[in-house]
Amino acid sequence: MQNHFIIEMLGIKDKHVDVWDFSDQSDYLLVELRTKVKKQKCPVCKEKTKRVHGYRNQKIQGPIMSNRPLQISLRKRRYLCVDCNHTFYEKLQMVERYQRCTNAVQTTALTYTAVGSFTTAAQLTGMTTNRLLRLFNRHKIETTKVLPRAISIDEFKGDAGGERFQTVIADVENKEIVDVLPDRKVDTIKSYLQSCDTSRTEIVVMDLSKSFKQAVRKALGNPLIIADRFHYMRQVYWALDEVRREVQRELDKKARIRMKRSKKLLWKSTYKLSEEEQEKVNQLLQIHSGLREAYDLKNKLDQWFKESDEVTAMQGLEECLMAMNASKIEAFHKVMKTFKRWKQEILQSFMYRFNNGYIEGVNNTIKVSKRMSYGIKDFERLKKKILWRQEVRRALALV
Template sequence: MQDYCITKLIGLENVIVSNIVETDTHLEILIETKPCHQNCPQCGKRTRAIHDYRLQKIRDVKFREMYTYLILKKRRYKCTSCGKRFYEPYAFLDRYQRHTKRVLQALLVKVRTVNFKEVAKELGLGHSTVIRWFDRYYTYENHSLPRILAIDEFKGTTEKGTYQCVIGDPQGFKVLDVIQDRKLSTLKDYFRSLPTHRVQMVVMDMWQPYKILAQQLFQNPIIIVDKFHYARHHFWALERVRKRVQKSFQDKDRKSMKKLRFLLHKPKEKLTTREQELLQYYLELSSDLKKAYQVKEAFKKWITQSNERNVRSNLEQLYQAMDKSGLDEYQYMKRTFKSWEKEIINSFIYPYTNGYLEGINNKIKVIKQMSYGIRNFDRLRNKVLCSLI
């Protein structure tokens, strides 16, 4: 009864615990099994003849927050038919291993949320051992694409390039794969290896190779530009006007104008009385700044009041406001909008964005910081997928 309780406590069945040795740093549990008939791996005959014993030290998971080793009295049998000598198999230990199966199980669970170094420290393993097991057991292959495909990039740390691509399903909120870079040739090679007939819509940012890729590889897809990526063009244009105007002000106004950035972008209806007075003061100092603010209000009206019926007419009104302002900063924005006009209008017709992938990019950033960067692309890809799938 006592042996049964001990084996249940340490989670090992059909073993005999002969001794437990505790030191300041670790725990050693001496175990053995009962002799029984074994099948010879060479001829298949059953035998009970014991050839010899030897002790093997095996790493196990922590017990009572102490590093734990199993001191196993390994038994070797001899086949009476063919003379083959072989070790007894154990349910808790794989062949040729010096770590129990549950150490591997714990590693594969912990490595999803913790970096390799911390996993090695927690389990008492070598750093290279953790990486080797991770590379062996975590491999992913993407075999299909969804009806609605989202594509975005993140800044990587691997040897493959500055940027890596991540693709996902914005409808099912799934990460599908990570691609080594965002070059058009690489993307074409990747998607040509997959069946693309299901893809009907592609959500992307305003990176031209993505648009070329979708038009060439998919069958007349509906291309949607993520709202954040064209909205920030307006933010950049307004900021360029503010910085240009700010340089022409006197020292007092130039220094205090740093707070104006937040007032310019804050919704007009949410401004306090003091903020309205301050904003009006600066707008009166510069006609260019006043014109830029008027374009900002026109942009806000377009993006908040447009729907699939009036988005095109409202966009034309925004173009007119840009032209009326006469500001060079808005001409680049207008040219960009013109070249992506159809895709921008689609973002008002269909309810899909890259918001989910932007959240995934933030999680990838945390994974990279937690690991202090991962240079091997395949390892980074598998680490991202095992953490997020």
């Protein structure tokens, strides 16, 4: 193999590193590297020197080549400063002083961790998982402390650092995760917001969480708070489901199984139902008048949600609230109370429409990061994995 090709393949940028020998050791390939004498600056007194003091062979792991690991033996020079008698090793770009693999291998391994598990990334690059984890722990990812115009605060079940839920702060307009917080407590979110430059932040999108609202009010004063459309409508579907499950419990086995399987069917918007599905729904609703009532309420809210604009939303919401109030279903009374409490924020969601795409993107990143890591118990590692995945994806998209 040509020497310059080896140098290139190993990602070596040091001009004074040369291939001395390349050999096939049957179960691995061996590249011996040597360096040329180069004028050095003494790290102590800053004087220049070319006086060689001695050598040391450093074993370094290279990339996998045609399924065989490549070992590098690097002869490093130790220099002597003739001014202050200090001895020191030459500085090389290709490998950090205490590392046992090249920077190129490390970069590749880190890139793989953004799209796969640590174990897979380690296997592909010939590193041990532990070494890769240590490398990942040392790797710094910058998060901005300047928050954008519109942020969202959302929770997810990360099960890390002894907390079931973590909080993700996202840039709504740019559809990006800004930061990940260790839990969803008022104080955590408040301190985080206070530690940031929030002078540009005008809009906060959130789910119907009292603690998020409290934290935002305490830290940001009076921004425009918008209830996340997906989150509040979910409550309507959950209420319908509560009724369905209650009814289900009273049924005989055959009917119970049929009811159990019809969750999604009942959730579907009526205008999307095929004739056959419509017939199935009708049969289900005949079983129990309470279920029919819950189903009708869901449809009323669904229609309001999908067909209203900033002008009609308020009137429509009042009608929905009245309908829920008039019903005898406890689950929908709860929805009514929540919607009343968050009326302002819910109505704002019709004024300032944000594509829910950001939530999908964010949730997907988190879901994939969690799956790739088989439940990371360490919060910092989970956070880094999420942010790192986003960073690498962004970099790849730009290429």
